[in-house]
Amino acid sequence: MDFPNFLTAFTAFLYGGTKPNYSKIFKLFDDEKVGCFNEKNIRRVFKELDLKITEDEVQLMVERTDLNNDGVITEDEFAQVMAHISPKI
Numbered sequence: 001m002d003f004p005n006f007l008t009a010f011t012a013f014l015y016g017g018t019k020p021n022y023s024k025i026f027k028l029f030d031d032e033k034v035g036c037f038n039e040k041n042i043r044r045v046f047k048e049l050d051l052k053i054t055e056d057e058v059q060l061m062v063e064r065t066d067l068n069n070d071g072v073i074t075e076d077e078f079a080q081v082m083a084h085i086s087p088k089i
């Protein structure tokens with residue numbers, strides 16, 4: 001599964017046929033409410049949702065979403081990437 005398909009599947013899993021709410025998804029990852037998340041948060045969310053994610057997929061998700069390469073994903077970065085790759089509803 002490539003990254004766009006992976007995130008589409010992920011949002012579909014969370015929200016079924018409804019329009020994905022990026023902010024809501026972001027808050028799942030940013031459980032410490034610091035305004036950003038990292039690979040550690042990604043592993044936790046997937047574990048909590050009982051979804052399998054490989055280490056490669058975690059790295060890929062960070063690589064593709066961390067637009068300014070500072071090691072963390074902000075809500076802006078997340079929304080931009082999600083809006084870009086999600087199917088238009």
Ligand SMILES: [Ca+2]
Pocket residue numbers: 066067068069070071072073074077
């Ligand atoms: Ca960043």
